[in-house]
């Protein structure tokens with residue numbers, strides 16, 4: 001069951017989103033302000049957060065920082081429609097952005113797309129002979145379960161979520177370890193080497209000259 005947290009202080013909109021998502025079989029939890037949302041995120045697990053920007057107390061941008069630390073994807077839902085706000089939201093790390101008023105069909109399509117990108121649909125992620133179950137955090141190669149450390153798993157997922165793109169080491173570091181790149185690429189390189197070895201990814205997880213790495217799927 002996919003669990004979605006909806007954070008929205010306008011009750012009619014909250015109810016509309018909730019009803020629409022329930023109709024698609026998602027499990028929904030609602031929060032009317034940022035503090036309530038933060039408390040829920042701390043005590044429960046979610047696969048996706050739909051986050052209004054203008055909230056009483058802690059606003060959406062502030063909350064996004066916190067949600068990102070928990071590796072939960074976020075779709076911003078907001079009345080703000082200017083390009084500057086849109087860019088700010090995406091730069092802050094939201095996966096997508098939807099402006100009020102919106103069509104329910106559009107909202108559902110965006111929810112589905114983000115969940116798929118994060119491998120949070122029923123069947124999980126598969127490429128080549130590798131299958132990843134994101135909720136269970138397990139990886140199977142062929143028929144054999146492969147044991148990965150927490151960071152190796154996060155790294156694999158990060159590569160998959162950014163598949164076929166050349167990624168800079170600093171970008172990879174920020175996405176997986178968080179915080180500023182220490183300037184020394186050893187952490188990233190070591191983990192990439194281990195992933196390649198454990199999953200025989202030498203052909204797919206390629207080095208990109210003067211950049212970093214790319215997962216070819």
Ligand code: CA
Pocket residue numbers: 008009010052053054055
């Ligand atoms: Ca609002």
